[in-house]
Amino acid sequence: MDFKYETAVTLAQVAEAAGVGESTVSRVLRNHGSFSGKTRDRVMAAVERLGYVPNRIAGTLASAGSRLVAFVVPSLSNIVFADVLRGASSTLEQNQHQAVFAVTDYDPAREEALVASMLAWRPAAVMLAGYEHTQGTVRMLRAASCRIVELLDIDGVALDLAVGFSNHDAGCRSAHYLLQRHYGRIGYVGHDLERDTRAGKRYAGFCETLSAGGSPLVDREIHAGASSVENGRLGLERLLTRSPDLDAVYFSNDDMALGGYFHCLARGISIPSQLAIFGYNGLDIGRVTPQPFSTIRTPRVATGQVAAQLVVENAPAQVVDLGFELIEGATA
Known part of the structure; x- marks a missing residue:
């Protein structure tokens, strides 16, 4: 036909x-x-x-009033970034802006290529996770005629706008919480700290605080790939095989912590009397487990909302610290 x-x-x-x-x-x-x-x-x-x-693209090229807002995020399988997009979308839609997004898989070179692609559409703003980018990405962003928003971190020097919280302080606060409760043999289970630089900052703050408190980190298990429930379960299994006398484990996020929680259930390890578990992000699933997670709750939706509002208002360059909340929970 x-x-x-x-x-x-x-x-x-x-x-x-x-x-x-x-x-x-x-x-x-x-x-x-x-x-x-x-x-x-x-x-x-x-x-x-x-x-x-x-033809919105033609309208954008014919005027200075682009309505596209580009999000370049590490992952969409991680609910953190989906929450940020959800928070931003309503504000953008109310102000007749259109969100478009691309996923880097935590690859800095891929982020650079995607930023170049997004800038070719002449967006009103580009939003990225964190402060760490390749030199090529930084050059392009500094030369761009649009707003730049770095999200979910304030530990560094912003290119323009930044909205988030201190990951380093979150790691410090998590360690201080465990030390206050007299845990002395503490381990860590996490994912790639070089690619996920925000997790790396939390880990650094956590270790610094443990050492300052006289109880340095005993052992760690780092998965080379992305975080997941399965990798958290396997990571805790490997860690406890090497260091069975740990009394607490800090996880890079709640996904990994959930895997650790499942490992404990399967092996009959009592939480927290035999092993305390502490996570990060404050995901809903950690709140509704039989023992709600001890964790740090991050303002992910609010991060997207505030970032979008700053863009539509064309606000002056600034860093907005939204803070975080420590949730005592029942696992530590």
Whole structure:
């Protein structure tokens, strides 16, 4: 069967069908400028009848008012970044901005390539996770004519806007909590600390605080890949095989901690009397386990909301510290 491809309906065709000028159609579709209610009804009826789809990219290139906001995030399998996008999306939509996103898989070189691709669309803003980028990415971002927002971290020097909290302080606070409860043989289970630089900052703060308190980290198990429930379970199993007398384990996040929790259930390890577990992020699943997690709750949705608001307001360069909350829970 032969298929016939129709050419796209143009703005001129909508204007002719509505009996108005192209500039009037443009004003109606952008909801900007003066036009009567009857004119709007005629234009929208023509749009619906003809199936017209506005060329937003052409509009962006023809003016300085881009409505695209590009998110370049490490992962979407990690609910943290989905929560940030969820928080940002409502604010952006209310202000007629459109979010687009790309996923780096924690690869700095891939982040650089994706930032280059996103900047080619001339977005109003580019939002990225953290402060650590390749030199090429930094050069492109500094030369860009859009707002730059670095998310979920404030430990460093921001390029423009930054919204988040101190990962280093979160690690310090987690260690201080365990020391206060007299845990003295503490281990760590985590994922790739070089790629996930925010996890690396938490780990550094955690170890510094343990050492200052006279109980340095006993052992650690680092999975080379991404965090997951399965890797948390396997990581704790390996750690306890080497160091069976640990009395507490700090996990890089709640996904990993959940795997550790399952390992303890399977092996009959009593929590927290035999082994305390402490996580990070304050995910809902950790709150509804039989023993709610001891963890740090991070303001992920609020991070997206505040970041989006700063962009639509064209706020001056600044760093916004949203802080974090320690949840005592029942696992430590």
